[in-house]
Amino acid sequence: DAGVIQSPRHEVTEMGQEVTLRCKPISGHDYLFWYRQTMMRGLELLIYFNNNVPIDDSGMPEDRFSAKMPNASFSTLKIQPSEPRDSAVYFCASSLAPGLANEQYFGPGTRLTVT
Amino acid sequence: GEDVEQSLFLSVREGDSSVINCTYTDSSSTYLYWYKQEPGAGLQLLTYIFSNMDMKQDQRLTVLLNKKDKHLSLRIADTQTGDSAIYFCAEKGGGGSYIPTFGRGTSLIVHP
Numbered sequence: 001d002a003g004v005i006q007s008p009r010h011e012v013t014e015m016g017q018e019v020t021l022r023c024k025p026i027s028g029h030d031y032l033f034w035y036r037q038t039m040m041r042g043l044e045l046l047i048y049f050n051n052n053v054p055i056d057d058s059g060m061p062e063d064r065f066s067a068k069m070p071n072a073s074f075s076t077l078k079i080q081p082s083e084p085r086d087s088a089v090y091f092c093a094s095s096l097a098p099g100l101a102n103e104q105y106f107g108p109g110t111r112l113t114v115t
Numbered sequence: 116g117e118d119v120e121q122s123l124f125l126s127v128r129e130g131d132s133s134v135i136n137c138t139y140t141d142s143s144s145t146y147l148y149w150y151k152q153e154p155g156a157g158l159q160l161l162t163y164i165f166s167n168m169d170m171k172q173d174q175r176l177t178v179l180l181n182k183k184d185k186h187l188s189l190r191i192a193d194t195q196t197g198d199s200a201i202y203f204c205a206e207k208g209g210g211g212s213y214i215p216t217f218g219r220g221t222s223l224i225v226h227p
Contacts, residue, residue: 004157033214042219043158043203056214091157098213101146101165106157 004107006092012113018080021110024073025094033104034067034077035091043091049075082114119218121204126224133191135221137204140185147180148205148215149189158203161189191223199225 005024013019025032033048047057052069060067064083069075079086089111093104118140127133139147145166150158164171164178164187171178177190187206191198201222205215 043217045214045217048214093157098207098215101163103148103160103163104158104215106159108155108157 004092004094004105006090006107006110008110009108010111010113012115013082014115015083016081017114018078019082019086019112019114021077021090021092021112023075023077023092023107025075025092026105027073029094029096029105030072031095031098032069032075033093033095034075035093035106037089037091037109038087046077079112082112084114087112087114119204119206119216121202121218121221123219124222124224126226127194129194129196129225129227131194133189133194133198133223133225135189135191135202135204135223137187137189137218138185139187139204139206139216141206141208141216142185143208144185144206146207146215147178147187148203148207149176149178149187150203150205150217152201152203152220154200161202194223194225196225196227199223 007022030051034046036044046059047067049069067077089109091106091109093106095104096102120138148163149161151161152158169180175192179188201220203220204218207215
């Protein structure tokens, strides 16, 4: 398997623009997680899905952020409108059912810069 | 809520041992993990320990768990420059939430 795939790897956009980050989880994994990493706040869990259904979105910072998982092999995280404080590295991760030791597999991340 | 604390930086000389420490608050933690993040990459699992164990060894890595004090450590023997990375401690609770909580990560800097 190719692992968790994220695109784009880098995104530079202007304040006010819409940004869409994409993720393809590992086939067979039924949990998908979106994280944000910054120097100030470390690694923050934004939202996670189980079998394509959002389970906990309490980490989503504002209504400007939305996430979807239309099928088992694709998820998006959208920011509209984007602001400079959204600049961060966004990671997608997937796992099997987390009730055992099953680890999370992380993608390489999308580095977002909002100017 | 649950919390995981780590120091932010550790600097060691090549060939020395590194010890990265972590404390957590969830007394019902079932699994504790160490993830490694190399520059420009995502996190990757290094090792994990089940809460009924107090030690696990894997080549140069030794994990020690003091469940009473809720303290986890990762020892890297003979630290190499390739070990320079950010190391994240994470715990997974048994109280119904099986989603791991991550610490902020410890940046390990290995210098010659």
